[in-house]
Amino acid sequence: MSETGTQLKVLQTRPNQHKCxxxxxxxxxxxxGECGHVQPALPTDFFSFFGLPRxxxxxxxxxxxxxxxxxxxxxxxxxxxxxxxxxxxxxxxxSQLNDAYRTLRDEIARTEYLLSLEGIQMEEQSKVATExxxxxxxxxxxxxxxxxxxxxxxxxxxxxxARMGEVDDDVREQLDATENSLTARLKGLRDELHKVWQRWxxxxxSATGAMVDVLNRRSYLRNLLRDVQxxxx
Amino acid sequence: xxDERVVGIDLGTTNSLVAYMGTGPSLAHxxxxxxxxxxxxxxxxxxxxxxxxxLQPDGQMLVGNAARGVLLTAPSRAVYSVKRLMGRGVxxxxxxxxxxxxxxxxxxxxGEVMRIKLGERTYTPPEISxxxxxxxxxxxxxxFGAPVKQAVITVPAYFNDAQRQATKDAGRIAxxxxxxxxxxxxxxxxxxxxxxKQNGTIAVYDFGGGTFDISILRLKDGIFxxxxxxGDTHLGGDDIDNLLVxxxxxxxxxxxxxxxxxxxxxxxxxxxxxxxAKIALSSVEQAHIEVDxxxxxxxxxxxxxxxxxxxxxxxxxxxxxxxxxxxxxxELTPAEVDEVVLVGGSTRIPLVRRKVEELFGRxxxxxxxxxxxxxxxxxxxxxxLSGGTEETKDMLxxxxxxxxxxxxxxxxxxxxxxHRNSTIPASATEHFTTGVEGQTSVAIHVLQGEREMAKDCRxxxxxxxxxxxxxxxxxxxxxxxFLIDANGILxxxxxxxxxxxxxEIDVQPSYGLTDEQVENMILDSFDNxxxxxxxxxxxxxxxxADTILTALQKGRKSEAWARLSFxxxxxxxxxxxxxxxxxxxxxxxxxxxxxDELNEGTMKLAEMMMDAAVGSALxxxxxxxxxxxxxxxxxxxxxxxxxx
Numbered sequence: 058m059s060e061t062g063t064q065l066k067v068l069q070t071r072p073n074q075h076k077c078x079x080x081x082x083x084x085x086x087x088x089x090g091e092c093g094h095v096q097p098a099l100p101t102d103f104f105s106f107f108g109l110p111r112x113x114x115x116x117x118x119x120x121x122x123x124x125x126x127x128x129x130x131x132x133x134x135x136x137x138x139x140x141x142x143x144x145x146x147x148x149x150x151x152s153q154l155n156d157a158y159r160t161l162r163d164e165i166a167r168t169e170y171l172l173s174l175e176g177i178q179m180e181e182q183s184k185v186a187t188e189x190x191x192x193x194x195x196x197x198x199x200x201x202x203x204x205x206x207x208x209x210x211x212x213x214x215x216x217x218x219a220r221m222g223e224v225d226d227d228v229r230e231q232l233d234a235t236e237n238s239l240t241a242r243l244k245g246l247r248d249e250l251h252k253v254w255q256r257w258x259x260x261x262x263s264a265t266g267a268m269v270d271v272l273n274r275r276s277y278l279r280n281l282l283r284d285v286q287x288x289x290x
Numbered sequence: 291x292x293d294e295r296v297v298g299i300d301l302g303t304t305n306s307l308v309a310y311m312g313t314g315p316s317l318a319h320x321x322x323x324x325x326x327x328x329x330x331x332x333x334x335x336x337x338x339x340x341x342x343x344x345l346q347p348d349g350q351m352l353v354g355n356a357a358r359g360v361l362l363t364a365p366s367r368a369v370y371s372v373k374r375l376m377g378r379g380v381x382x383x384x385x386x387x388x389x390x391x392x393x394x395x396x397x398x399x400x401g402e403v404m405r406i407k408l409g410e411r412t413y414t415p416p417e418i419s420x421x422x423x424x425x426x427x428x429x430x431x432x433x434f435g436a437p438v439k440q441a442v443i444t445v446p447a448y449f450n451d452a453q454r455q456a457t458k459d460a461g462r463i464a465x466x467x468x469x470x471x472x473x474x475x476x477x478x479x480x481x482x483x484x485x486x487k488q489n490g491t492i493a494v495y496d497f498g499g500g501t502f503d504i505s506i507l508r509l510k511d512g513i514f515x516x517x518x519x520x521g522d523t524h525l526g527g528d529d530i531d532n533l534l535v536x537x538x539x540x541x542x543x544x545x546x547x548x549x550x551x552x553x554x555x556x557x558x559x560x561x562x563x564x565x566x567a568k569i570a571l572s573s574v575e576q577a578h579i580e581v582d583x584x585x586x587x588x589x590x591x592x593x594x595x596x597x598x599x600x601x602x603x604x605x606x607x608x609x610x611x612x613x614x615x616x617x618x619x620x621e622l623t624p625a626e627v628d629e630v631v632l633v634g635g636s637t638r639i640p641l642v643r644r645k646v647e648e649l650f651g652r653x654x655x656x657x658x659x660x661x662x663x664x665x666x667x668x669x670x671x672x673x674x675l676s677g678g679t680e681e682t683k684d685m686l687x688x689x690x691x692x693x694x695x696x697x698x699x700x701x702x703x704x705x706x707x708x709h710r711n712s713t714i715p716a717s718a719t720e721h722f723t724t725g726v727e728g729q730t731s732v733a734i735h736v737l738q739g740e741r742e743m744a745k746d747c748r749x750x751x752x753x754x755x756x757x758x759x760x761x762x763x764x765x766x767x768x769x770x771x772f773l774i775d776a777n778g779i780l781x782x783x784x785x786x787x788x789x790x791x792x793x794e795i796d797v798q799p800s801y802g803l804t805d806e807q808v809e810n811m812i813l814d815s816f817d818n819x820x821x822x823x824x825x826x827x828x829x830x831x832x833x834x835a836d837t838i839l840t841a842l843q844k845g846r847k848s849e850a851w852a853r854l855s856f857x858x859x860x861x862x863x864x865x866x867x868x869x870x871x872x873x874x875x876x877x878x879x880x881x882x883x884x885x886d887e888l889n890e891g892t893m894k895l896a897e898m899m900m901d902a903a904v905g906s907a908l909x910x911x912x913x914x915x916x917x918x919x920x921x922x923x924x925x926x927x928x929x930x931x932x933x934x
Contacts, residue, residue, distance in 0.1 A: 125513055129686055133715065133776045137469050137675040152715035152773055159712055 087131060087150060095131060098149035102174060103157035113171060113254035117162060124158045165275070168250065168268055171257075175265050179272060205277065212281060219288045232285050239282045246275045296440045296469060296676045297330070297430050298477075298668025301419060301457065303373040303500030303526060304635065305338040307662060308426040308441075309669035310433075311679065326679065327481070327669050329662055330433045332425075338661060339429070341499075343421045344368035345409040353425040362562070365391055365554040367409045371528055374500050375415040376460075377452035377802065380404050386524070389532045391554060403803055416456045416803060417811055420463035427464060441466045442672040444664050446501040447473035448521030448612075448692045450738050451750050451780050455802050458777065463811045469675050471777040474498070475505035476689050477667030478633040479514055481658060483685070490628035491517075493616075495646050495654065496664075497609060498634035500526040504613045506620045506627065512684035518619035518711045519692045520612035527568075527636040530602050534564035537601065538579065542589050553584045560589070571595045572638045599641045606645050613649055619711050630654040635661050688713050691774050698735035698744040707772060710740065717773040728760040732768060736780070753782060759789050824878065831881040835873045838888060842866060850898035858894070865891045 087096060104111050107123055129135070131154055136147040160166045169179060212235060219228050250271045256264035298309045311327040329337040334355060344352040344360035344367050352360060352368075360368040374386055380398060387394070395405040395412040405412040423443075430438045443466075445457050454471055461468035475494035482492075489510050496503040503521035507514055538560055539550050550556050560581050567577035576594045583589055617624060632654045636642060646654050658666070673682045690711045696704040697720065707718040722732050732755045739747030758766050767787040774780055785791065803811075842862070845851055851859070869884035 125510070128513070128688060132686060132688075134470075134671075134674055134686060138677065148715050148773070148775055151776075152717040155713040155716050156718075159716075 087127060087154075093130070095136065095143055095147045095150060097146050098153055101153065103160050103170060104174075106153055106157040107161065109161075111171060111174065112258040113168060114251075114258050115161070115167075120158070120162055124154065124162075127154050164247070164250070165272070168254070168272065172265060172268060172272075177265060177269060179269060205274075209277075209281065212285075216284055216288055224288065229289070232289055236282065236285050236289065239278055239285065243275065243278055243282070246271055246278070250275075294440060294676070295430075295434060295436070295438055296442065296672040297426075297438055298665055298670070298672045299423065299426055299441050299443045300474070300477075300665035300668055301373065301422065301443055301445075301460070302341055302664075303371050303498060303528065304341055305499070305661060306341050306422050306426055307337060307339065307665035308430050309662075309665040310430065311669040311673035311682070326681070327666050327673075329665060330426075330430050332429045333432070339422065339425055340370075341373065341422050342368055342370045343372070343408070343418050345411060347409065351421050353421050362555065362558050365558050366393060366407070369406055369408055369418060371500055372406070372415050372418045374524065374528070375404060375406070376419065377415075377450065377454070377456035378404070389536075390528075391557070403807070414803065414811075416460040416808075417463055419457070419460035420811070423460055423464035423466060427466060439465070439467055440469050440672075442470045442472055442668045442675065443468055444474045444477045444668045445471050445778075446498075446521060446523050447475050447496075447503040447505050447516075447519040447689075448501070448523050449473075449778070450523075450693055450748050451778070452748070452802055453523065454778050458779065459803050459808045459811075462808055465812070468777075470671060471779070472668055472671045472687070473503070473505065473516075473519065473689055473692075473778075474501075474664045475503045475519070475633060476507070476514065476516055476687060477665075477671060478631060478658075478663045479505070479507050479509075479667065480670040480685065480687065481663045481667035482631050482655065483509060483514060491622065491626060492629040492631060493613075493627045493650060494631045494633055495609070495613070495637065496521075496633040497636040497642060498526050499636070500524065500528045502526060502609050502612065504609075504616045506616050506622065513686050513688060515688040515713070516690045516711075517622075518616045519690055520616040520619070521692070522608065522612060525605070525608055526634075529605050530568060530636070530639075531561060531565055533601060533605065534568065535561050538564060538581075538589070538591065541591065542583065546583065546587055546589065548583050548585065548587065550583065556581070556584050567593055568598070569638075571598050572640060595640070602639070602641065606639075606642055609642075610645065610649060624650045627652075632656050633660050633663055689776070689778070690714060691716060691778055693738045693748075694740055695750075695772060695774065695780065696737045696739070696744075696747060698737060702744045704737055704739070704742055704744050704747050708774060712774075714774050714778060715776055717771060720770050720772070722755065722768045722770060723764050724758065724761070724766050725763055727763050729763065729766075730758045730760055731756045732758065734770065736772070736782070750780065751782075753784075755784050757791065758786055759791065761788070827878040828876055828881075831878040831885065832873055835869055835881055835885055838885060838892075839866065839869065842888075842892065845892070845895055845899060848899050848902075850895055850902055853898060854895060862888075862891050862895065 102111075107120065109115065128151070131147055131150045133144065133147045133151060136144045139147070160170045172179060215228065215231060215235075219232065224232070250268070253264050253267045253271060256267070295310065298311070300307045300309075307329055309327065309329045331337050332339055332354065336355070339354040340358050342354065342357040342361060344357035344364075346352060346360075346367070357368055358370075361370065369392065371390060374390070375383055375392065380394065383392070383404070386392070393407040395407055398405060403414050405414050406418065408418075423441075427438055427441075441461060443457060443461055445454055449457070457471060458468050475496040478494050478496060479492060490508075492507050492509060494503070494505045494507065496505070501521065501523050502525040503519065505519040506517050508517055509515075535557065539557075542548050542550050550560060563579045563581045567579050570577040571593070574595075576592055579589070579591045579593060581589045617627075627650055630646060630650045630652060632643065632646065637646075637654075637656070637660050643654065643656075670682060670685070671687060673679055674685055674687070677683075678685070691708065691714050692710060694706045694710045695708040695718070696706045699705040707720055708716050722734065724732060734753040734755065735744065736750045736753065737744055737747040738750050741747050753770075755768055755770070758768065765788070768784055769787050770782060770784045772780060772782055854862075865884070865888040869881070869888050872880040872884040875881075
């Protein structure tokens with residue numbers, strides 16, 4: 058625990074001050090700028106891995122370029138004839154790279170990840186909880202956003218009806234309309250999320266609360282949309 | 291390092307191939323000069339080695355075409371399509387066993403890796419696959435005249451962890467270091483990518499003998515990035531064959547009142563006949579089936595392409611669902627796919643081509659031989675791994691894991707920790723704790739699959755985290771790291787964070803061989819392989835010695851012999867005696883040396899005999915190759931051809 062903690066701190070305070078194990082160059086982080094050798098994988102957060110500040114607005118094209126460039130240098134394919142030690146580092150580094158890229162390139166995953174760095178866990182727990190509730194056949198305690206309460210109630214009745222019997226034209230029409238409105242509202246939430254990002258990126262620490270709120274509402278709408286689409290086939 | 295050749299192997303359900311990508315033009319494919327990537331043919335000159343293994347009563351293993359003959363004469367001594375059994379439990383293959391003539395060992399214990407009966411012995415599926423791999427290894431070694439120790443082996447993209455591990459084990463048993471397992475459709479894209487250096491989105495539809503895969507890739511400046519993959523590891527040409535056999539068997543039972551299932555030999559003949567008809571129907575409109583039945587009767591049927599298509603349509607349709615799912619996962623519409631590539635023998639079926647064209651709205655590529663393209667791609671990846679050539683140095687493959695990785699959570703639910711289509715290597719870290727005061731171990735059940743309930747997913751392994759220091763319940767914090775490597779194989783490590791103690795992991799693979807078992811199999815087969823190789827080389831060198839000695843006998847009676855000086859005659863006789871002594875031993879090396887020396891020593895004699903016969907000077911001849919030079923016209927009395 059203590060060892061891990063120290064390494065993490067070093068990485069955060071002096072991100073580019075690593076000495077290459079092979080040639081001693083001081084600019085080495087993922088691989089040595091002088092001799093090109095892969096460096097040992099240290100615990101790091103995904104933003105630091107790409108040398109990025111903890112901001113949510115990011116240039117996705119640039120991120121992709123960085124991902125490809127690093128892949129070419131770190132991938133195990135490049136170390137297949139290297140020492141076992143370098144093979145292992147390459148494997149660990151590349152898995153960090155892939156995990157980081159997968160998380161950061163996706164808006165929602167990126168936001169959730171930032172929240173988790175701030176000590177707010179949401180995605181996994183709520184998802185496992187949902188699945189567990191489904192599996193055990195119990196109602197998951199879900200906080201329905203108040204503005205959806207009435208609508209959600211009606212929609213669930215409609216879905217229940219559709220599941221029991223046939224989906225006739227009338228029901229299909231209603232569900233199609235619901236699908237469209239849910240899709241539109243999800244898009245609206247996305248814009249809302251981007252606004253909250255800007256607050257965070259400008260240094261407003263309290264933006265995390267707003268993020269959690271947007272993500273919760275989004276997840277609720279997504280579940281409804283999934284149910285509608287399931288019934289529509 | 292330079293002579294460490296890494297070969298690419300397509301270990302297929304029906305056929306297997308080995309390929310190599312050379313750096314220089316000397317190894318270039320005939321007809322494709324300078325390209326350098328090519329299939330290595332077997333002894334019989336054929337590129338395809340049928341994935342059939344047979345055990346002879348004398349204990350000799352046959353692989354390929356030779357083994358295929360045994361399928362017809364002694365079906366219980368031969369096995370085909372063993373790829374279907376790789377990494378699977380007995381319960382998984384119950385359905386398969388009804389259709390395929392796999393004979394399981396009778397003494398299988400619960401939880402044991404399945405073994406298949408072959409004659410009087412039993413083998414695990416990786417051991418049988420290892421026989422095929424060893425044959426390919428031999429073919430490559432003969433081709434290069436040097437040992438081959440490293441390989442890239444392809445697997446269906448949709449293979450799970452256990453199936454991949456079993457393939458890797460097979461490589462180890464065959465004496466090959468498996469540098470990488472590459473997904474078949476991805477390998478195919480590499481082979482196609484060599485031809486067309488371009489950017490865009492491609493879909494690879496790979497419908498083989500036993501498996502179906504669909505992969506969608508983005509190509510960008512030499513990077514081949516898989517975005518989504520899907521498939522069915524038990525859907526292929528085999529299923530079409532089985533259907534046709536079943537239809538014909540019913541036909542026979544109805545018309546001729548014969549239960550063909552009673553005769554495995556007849557079933558095998560019928561299978562061959564319907565396969566021939568299936569292949570024929572890809573190019574002609576109707577095919578004729580004719581099979582001798584037990585009791586002297588003859589089964590005859592004409593089958594039109596239309597009938598054939600009607601029968602197999604449901605099987606072909608089963609490939610379309612995975613395609614649609616892959617497109618959804620990639621968040622693409624069919625129109626957004628720039629190119630579609632067809633791979634695998636079953637894509638020769640016109641109906642398959644039509645259905646793919648319908649789905650994607652464009653004509654698929656079929657330029658490369660669908661049987662060979664995967665092996666060629668494996669050779670390209672092998673070249674990349676060994677440092678790359680001018681052509682491959684900018685190529686990089688980024689593949690994904692086809693199935694989500696999860697752990698069993700409360701209530702028997704799957705908690706996904708690495709989602710399908712994540713680029714590999716990929717990792718996830720999970721934290722566990724204890725539920726009881728003083729608890730020193732925690733059990734973890736690792737799963738692979740998309741279903742919500744653990745029981746519906748594939749069980750990969752159960753881990754016991756042991757050696758946790760006794761603490762109040764909930765206090766230990768055990769960090770478990772799951773890492774999927776570039777082969778798609780899972781590695782697990784664990785640490786108790788409060789004590790910073792590496793926790794012990796006890797792995798019980800659900801369907802795999804333990805390291806020790808694999809180790810034993812390697813030793814077994816290694817001994818055999820050494821013996822095999824030695825025995826073969828001994829036989830070959832003795833045959834050669836025989837040829838040259840017999841030729842020399844004839845030479846002694848020739849006029850040319852008389853014209854040699856006494857000293858020259860004595861020297862040849864010494865060399866002859868040396869060879870006779872070498873032949874009586876059982877090491878091929880001295881025999882080879884003695885053959886070379888005798889060849890060298892009889893060069894003059896051979897030339898004189900040749901001169902005498904054709905009256906013209908032929909240079910560079912020796913005892914061994916005089917006569918084979920000019921075919922039947924060769925006038926020389928000492929001819930190798932005579933003895934073959």
